[in-house]
Amino acid sequence: MSLSLKAFLGTACALLASAGAAQAAEDSMDTVLGKALFERLWVSAPSSTKAADGLGPLFNSRACSSCHQGGGRAKVSLQEGDLPASAGLTLRVGAVKNGALVPHPLLGSQVQTFAVPGLKPESKLHVSFQTHVETLNDGTTAELRRPRIQIDGQDQLADLAWISPRLAPDLHGASLLERVPLTWLAAQADPDDLNGDGISGAVVMGQYGEQDIEPGRFGWKGDEPDLAHQISAAFHFDLGLSTPLRRALWGDCTTAQSDCRAAPQGADKGGVEVETTVVSLVATYLRALPEPASSAATEDTKRGQMLFTKTGCGACHASKAPAELADGAAKWFAPYTDLLVHDMGDGLADRAFDDSVSTVAGAHEWRTAPLWGLGARVAAKDGANLLHDGRARSVLEAILWHGGEAAPAKQRAAELPAEDRAALIAFLESL
Numbered sequence: 287m288s289l290s291l292k293a294f295l296g297t298a299c300a301l302l303a304s305a306g307a308a309q310a311a312e313d314s315m316d317t318v319l320g321k322a323l324f325e326r327l328w329v330s331a332p333s334s335t336k337a338a339d340g341l342g343p344l345f346n347s348r349a350c351s352s353c354h355q356g357g358g359r360a361k362v363s364l365q366e367g368d369l370p371a372s373a374g375l376t377l378r379v380g381a382v383k384n385g386a387l388v389p390h391p392l393l394g395s396q397v398q399t400f401a402v403p404g405l406k407p408e409s410k411l412h413v414s415f416q417t418h419v420e421t422l423n424d425g426t427t428a429e430l431r432r433p434r435i436q437i438d439g440q441d442q443l444a445d446l447a448w449i450s451p452r453l454a455p456d457l458h459g460a461s462l463l464e465r466v467p468l469t470w471l472a473a474q475a476d477p478d479d480l481n482g483d484g485i486s487g488a489v490v491m492g493q494y495g496e497q498d499i500e501p502g503r504f505g506w507k508g509d510e511p512d513l514a515h516q517i518s519a520a521f522h523f524d525l526g527l528s529t530p531l532r533r534a535l536w537g538d539c540t541t542a543q544s545d546c547r548a549a550p551q552g553a554d555k556g557g558v559e560v561e562t563t564v565v566s567l568v569a570t571y572l573r574a575l576p577e578p579a580s581s582a583a584t585e586d587t588k589r590g591q592m593l594f595t596k597t598g599c600g601a602c603h604a605s606k607a608p609a610e611l612a613d614g615a616a617k618w619f620a621p622y623t624d625l626l627v628h629d630m631g632d633g634l635a636d637r638a639f640d641d642s643v644s645t646v647a648g649a650h651e652w653r654t655a656p657l658w659g660l661g662a663r664v665a666a667k668d669g670a671n672l673l674h675d676g677r678a679r680s681v682l683e684a685i686l687w688h689g690g691e692a693a694p695a696k697q698r699a700a701e702l703p704a705e706d707r708a709a710l711i712a713f714l715e716s717l
């Protein structure tokens with residue numbers, strides 16, 4: 287199939303017109319089209335709706351928006367038992383070869399929980415928890431639960447060395463994050479901790495396709511440099527659709543999954559299922575998502591902000607970062623992240639299947655989570671779902687999971703008098 291974009295765009299316009307969306311008329315047409323594509327339910331090939339086929343053969347969801355509803359974080363309440371197949375939590379997997387992490391020979395880089403008719407999904411995800419209780423100086427207790435994800439038949443997968451559960455993050459504000467310049471990132475980084483403050487954030491530098499080496503900004507591990515790459519990765523791993531940046535028509539299917547590789551695809555050999563125009567329209571929509579807005583400061587939140595700085599949270603959760611505008615000027619904004627990766631200790635690390643803490647390089651490293659929008663996430667109906675796998679049900683739990691480079695800051699926060707800790711949390715929930 288060559289993507290008949292025009293036909294699809296025509297349908298999308300007709301739909302919008304029929305919805306009489308007055309608001310939409312104010313938005314640029316590209317944003318509206320991008321939103322329609324973000325919400326589009328892709329179908330398996332061959333189909334009569336050529337513009338939307340090519341899904342899978344293995345996939346995790348049929349639409350971007352089913353994991354990022356309204357552009358937000360996955361709405362899932364983690365519970366013991368089987369995770370609903372479309373919960374917005376994905377499982378990265380890998381094997382280790384010569385000390386380096388490589389895709390698993392059978393499962394590839396991600397476990398797909400759905401398949402097109404005639405093929406079997408790779409597995410369901412089964413959740414159990416390891417819990418422990420932490421008691422703070424003032425007697426406050428918090429139950430911390432670490433999800434342990436298992437897949438079907440994993441005992442037979444001896445070379446399955448590494449797993450990494452990831453929750454679909456909030457996408458608001460991506461536009462500014464994308465434009466934080468390398469010069470600023472490099473100036474924040476201190477990989478060998480030369481200044482001796484115990485914080486050694488690193489820029490993730492990667493070679494992306496044929497392009498130059500670029501700094502990573504997106505993903506919980508900060509491994510995708512910009513929206514075009516991140517969106518292409520989502521089409522590839524989550525929907526099984528090919529783009530010019532990730533051309534495999536069969537998505538994440540491995541050579542061992544020959545039935546999957548042989549299944550009908552949505553493009554002719556040499557072509558792709560999702561053209562650059564579509565990737566760009568989706569990026570335009572994401573760039574138009576408004577950045578999270580903080581609520582008005584009160585006496586309490588002002589004190590909390592002071593404590594945030596004093597306890598050392600701001601060393602990673604930077605309250606000011608520059609975005610480079612089209613005219614070269616800098617717009618300073620408050621994402622509360624340095625976009626660098628930090629060693630966060632054993633408690634948050636990805637792990638090996640035998641349950642020992644993984645020794646895979648980077649298993650302990652996570653990109654500083656942006657804290658803007660935290661208030662809205664905590665207030666979400668399905669619960670807060672904080673941290674990369676949604677394990678933390680409150681801001682306090684999220685703080686108590688901090689280890690590694692963040693251990694001293696966590697300790698200082700835990701030792702605050704109850705009233706001060708409440709002010710700190712009030713500040714965080716105002717973001």
Ligand code: HEC
Pocket residue numbers: 324346347348349350351352353354374375376452453454455456457460503504505506507513516517520521524525568572
């Ligand atoms: C099955 C659920 C799922 C689907 C479907 C999905 N995503 Fe995601 N998305 C995720 C997860 C999980 C991550 C975090 C990935 C990681 O850390 O490696 C993510 C990360 C992202 C990010 C990076 C955000 C940040 O700040 O780091 C963007 C942008 C994004 N997705 C856009 C999309 C788009 C566009 C689509 C559709 C083409 C899509 N996603 C489909 C689960 C999903």
Ligand code: HEC
Pocket residue numbers: 485506597598599600601602603628630634652653654655656657660663671672673674675681684685688691692695696699714
């Ligand atoms: C060494 C860097 C570092 C320091 C210091 C640090 N954090 Fe974090 N923080 C991170 C990283 C990295 C993550 C993401 C970890 C993950 O998801 O596994 C995170 C995640 C969070 C989250 C969860 C956000 C979400 O949306 O899921 C909260 C809340 C948070 N930090 C608050 C704090 C507070 C409060 C302090 C100070 C007491 C602090 N952090 C100190 C690096 C740091």
